[in-house]
Amino acid sequence: MVQLTAGRFMRGRTPTPLGTLLSWALIALMGTYILTPLLASLVFSIYVPTSGFTAQAYIESIQDPQFFEALSLSALITVVTVATTLALMVPTMVYLHLRAPHMRSAMEVVCTIPLVVPSIALAAGLVAILRALAGYGAGSLPAIMSQLMQSPDLPVVLVGSYVILSLPFVFRSLDAGLRAVNIRTLVESARSLGADGSTVLWRVVVPNIRASITFCTFFTIALCLGEFTMAVTLGYRSLPVWLTEIAGANFRASISMSLLINVMTWLLLIAMTLLAGRSNTLRTTDRH
Numbered sequence: 001m002v003q004l005t006a007g008r009f010m011r012g013r014t015p016t017p018l019g020t021l022l023s024w025a026l027i028a029l030m031g032t033y034i035l036t037p038l039l040a041s042l043v044f045s046i047y048v049p050t051s052g053f054t055a056q057a058y059i060e061s062i063q064d065p066q067f068f069e070a071l072s073l074s075a076l077i078t079v080v081t082v083a084t085t086l087a088l089m090v091p092t093m094v095y096l097h098l099r100a101p102h103m104r105s106a107m108e109v110v111c112t113i114p115l116v117v118p119s120i121a122l123a124a125g126l127v128a129i130l131r132a133l134a135g136y137g138a139g140s141l142p143a144i145m146s147q148l149m150q151s152p153d154l155p156v157v158l159v160g161s162y163v164i165l166s167l168p169f170v171f172r173s174l175d176a177g178l179r180a181v182n183i184r185t186l187v188e189s190a191r192s193l194g195a196d197g198s199t200v201l202w203r204v205v206v207p208n209i210r211a212s213i214t215f216c217t218f219f220t221i222a223l224c225l226g227e228f229t230m231a232v233t234l235g236y237r238s239l240p241v242w243l244t245e246i247a248g249a250n251f252r253a254s255i256s257m258s259l260l261i262n263v264m265t266w267l268l269l270i271a272m273t274l275l276a277g278r279s280n281t282l283r284t285t286d287r288h
Contacts, residue, residue: 038262045256057256061246067257070242076154077238078224081162085170085220086213088163093174094205097183104175111171114164122164123233126157150234158238161230166223170216177212218272222265 045057061067096104114122133146149157186208190200206213228240237245239261247254 038259041255041259041262045252045259048252057250057252058260060250061253061257064246064253066237066242066246070237070239073155073236074225074239077159077162078221080154080159081166081224082217082220084159085163085166086216089167089170089174089216090206090209090213091201093171093178094183094201097178098187108171108175111167115168119165119227119229120233122161123230126161126234130157152236155234155236158231158234158236161234162220162224162227165227165230166216166220169219173212173215173219174209177209181208183208215272218268222268225261225265 046055047053048056096107130146130150133142136142149155149160183205186204187200190204195204226240227238228244231238232241232244239257243254243258243261
């Protein structure tokens with residue numbers, strides 16, 4: 001009876017020709033949905049009806065002096081945001097799994113809030129807080145804090161906003177990575193061999209959740225390169241804001257740079273997938 005039931009279950013799980021056809025049709029439909037706008041943008045950016053194929057739109061975008069200012073600001077924000085996010089969340093998630101597993105549900109709810117609160121509402125709240133701090137008067141500690149957070153050289157308020165926006169996905173990724181390994185046994189083994197806390201974290205825990213950290217890194221990079229609402233509301237000219245500004249004067253150039261950013265984001269996601277798969281393969285090989 002057990003063998004018969006198992007045989008029926010396995011036969012039910014075997015893909016049928018119709019199911020395979022529908023799967024490939026769905027993949028083709030999704031590929032068409034994703035690639036058609038990209039191909040249309042590419043043709044529009046390199047083909048001018050009066051002069052044929054040209055790369056003038058890309059050249060004009062790169063020659064714009066504001067492009068490098070926006071790119072450098074976005075790059076700085078991205079690097080600081082990634083470092084801050086990982087420095088805060090990796091130790092926190094490890095402590096949560098080891099010392100406070102009963103707090104996981106509460107932590108999950110807190111980290112999910114940015115998915116519920118719109119970005120514009122979060123930006124409006126930050127603007128109100130910054131104005132309230134500045135209202136204490138020049139030279140006061142709250143006013144100095146407000147100025148430091150809004151520094152054009154390193155906009156701390158924008159970095160903090162991006163850290164908050166990335167929390168739902170970073171939490172899910174790190175939580176899944178820590179659940180996939182026996183973190184408690186690894187930590188206790190390292191402790192019994194005389195390793196201190198920092199050694200356990202960086203030489204035992206981090207290598208075992210490298211795939212999750214890789215996902216967090218590339219997702220945060222993609223978020224920082226593509227986020228518009230927070231930057232424009234807080235008054236910073238990041239790369240997406242610059243693209244919107246030049247759209248009125250040179251729409252073809254804005255389309256060309258938007259296409260480059262989109263392609264770069266896809267390359268990051270592909271690299272994330274490949275690195276995560278390689279990390280899982282190496283970890284499986286080491287176990288055997």
